[in-house]
Amino acid sequence: MSIKRQHIASDFFPEAEALRTAYDGKVRSAYQQTVQWQYFCEPQMYTYLRTVPQQLFPEALWGRFTRHLKQWCIDHLGMLPTGAPNFHLMVNGCTLGLHSDFQNGTWGFVYSLTRWQTRKFSGGETLLMRDGVPSYKKHHVQGEVLYELVPAEFNQLLLFDDRIVHGTQTIEGSMDPLEARIALVGHLRATSPVVTGALDAAAARKVVLALHHALAEPVRPFKEVQGVMSFRLAVAADGSVASVDVLTDNFVTARSGHAADDEVAAARALVLDAAARLRFPDAGGPSKVIAAVLLPLPDLRPIELAIAHAGRPDRLRETLKAQLKEGEALGFQVDVQGDSFAVREPLAGTIRIESQRIVATFDPPMWVPSQRDQFQAALNEKLGLLARYGG
Incomplete structure (x- = not known):
């Protein structure tokens, strides 16, 4: 479907x-x-x-x-x-x-x-x-x-x-x-690529990010095409893509809307061909990777924030741990890894409490600029409050 x-x-x-x-x-x-x-x-x-x-x-x-x-x-x-x-x-x-x-x-x-x-x-x-x-x-x-x-x-x-x-x-x-x-x-x-099976999730995300960068020039002629395609890749044990299953595809042009359009069809075929030719690391077993491509391609730089604090790092970590419960704090889902917080949703990333600053790094999202800006502003506000009052 x-x-x-x-x-x-x-x-x-x-x-x-x-x-x-x-x-x-x-x-x-x-x-x-x-x-x-x-x-x-x-x-x-x-x-x-x-x-x-x-x-x-x-x-x-x-x-x-x-x-x-x-x-x-x-x-x-x-x-x-x-x-x-x-x-x-x-x-x-x-x-x-x-x-x-x-x-x-x-x-x-x-x-x-x-x-x-x-x-x-x-x-x-x-x-x-x-x-x-x-x-x-x-x-x-x-x-x-x-x-x-x-x-x-x-x-x-x-x-x-x-x-x-x-x-x-x-x-x-x-x-x-x-x-x-x-x-x-x-x-x-869209979220960061979702990986199930033998593949290492971080390694798989790097391959998908490389796909986004590699598409930058080929999709340039299709500047009128806009929308998101999401797909599920069946990845074989040797890292090759066995199949591509399209989940959503709302590529359109302002001229054609959702009706058939040659420019949309060409852009769609280009993305699917590039996805089918991806090569993931050998993982010793099959995997599934769900990923998305937004056209026009968004900013492919990671989201990075560094906020100074004057508190005690251990207290800040405990406060942040309490805030990042499932369903709270921007919808984050987090795994605590020592002094760092590994975020799984809504984007893959990390939040670290260092001696004098809070550092957050997230994958570049397949979101339109206003959605990225809203997320970054909300994250900046949330971590700013933590820096001022959490430690």
């Missing part, structure tokens, strides 16, 4: 009814409800209520959902969620106006817990604009000639290219949170 523009996964989570039951229990009684909701209102654009899912779901259940979501996304898209999703509650009058989210991720997702088949409201569908600009030669066009409406079916995961102009149809009907349109909403983007 190669996902190009959008995809629907029905019956996504085996414990969807448990999630819904937990939500119902939290909102059923107005006098006992303890959920803190943010009323998110940007006039003429957004109106809805949102909260963090941890306020609604038991910790163990929520942990199983996030692990299921993460593994499904890696297996089927070669992507990872960008932190925890938001929980959206939409009752009468709520709406999400048309917008695009390319700065947030590569793919957007909506996981619905709405009782769609028995709903007591109209609206609530996710609206996805179709490619192309209406032409005067078409005369009068309206409705789903211009867009697609995707119902928010119960236990459905909807994925779509984050560049697509999209929104949610205005809810008209009930004000009861038990009869509302409810969903988990978030974004996905």
Whole structure:
């Protein structure tokens, strides 16, 4: 399966009814409800209520959902969620106006817990604009000639290219949170190469980074092509690539959108050919490598930060260890290795507490510049606070 523009996964989570039951229990009684909701209102654009899912779901259940979501996304898209999703509650009058989210991720997702088949409201569908600009030669066009409406079916995961102009149809009907349109909403983007099997992960990442550098000149003529391709490489014991399985491919041009295009096809073929010819170190056994290529190619320099501190290194390490729990602190997943922290997600890298400075180094991400800038700014702020107050 190669996902190009959008995809629907029905019956996504085996414990969807448990999630819904937990939500119902939290909102059923107005006098006992303890959920803190943010009323998110940007006039003429957004109106809805949102909260963090941890306020609604038991910790163990929520942990199983996030692990299921993460593994499904890696297996089927070669992507990872960008932190925890938001929980959206939409009752009468709520709406999400048309917008695009390319700065947030590569793919957007909506996981619905709405009782769609028995709903007591109209609206609530996710609206996805179709490619192309209406032409005067078409005369009068309206409705789903211009867009697609995707119902928010119960236990459905909807994925779509984050560049697509999209929104949610205005809810008209009930004000009861038990009869509302409810969903988990978030974004996905590429991570550092994911390696399973005999290959050393660090060595495999070096090979993939060399691929990115080697593509710089060959892809230069395809400057109009933009998007991300993710793929799974089956690597033989001797390091040769036995097969390339494309997971997602949203290469487009502004001219053609997601329609067939010769320039897109040529760029796609170039990337796939280069991936198939990769040579990894001999590992003595087979492996799988999931990787991604962004076009136009982004900044291929590592992310590097060095922040001075005047604290005690041992105290700083303990403070950082407490902050870098799974699901916290920019979504990092970390292995402690002596005086260093080896980060696995959202990017492979290291954080070291030295005698007078905190040093962080991360792989160059296959992200658009604004996503890299946001990550770097957030990391700089987080480590800056640690340097000032953690030791």
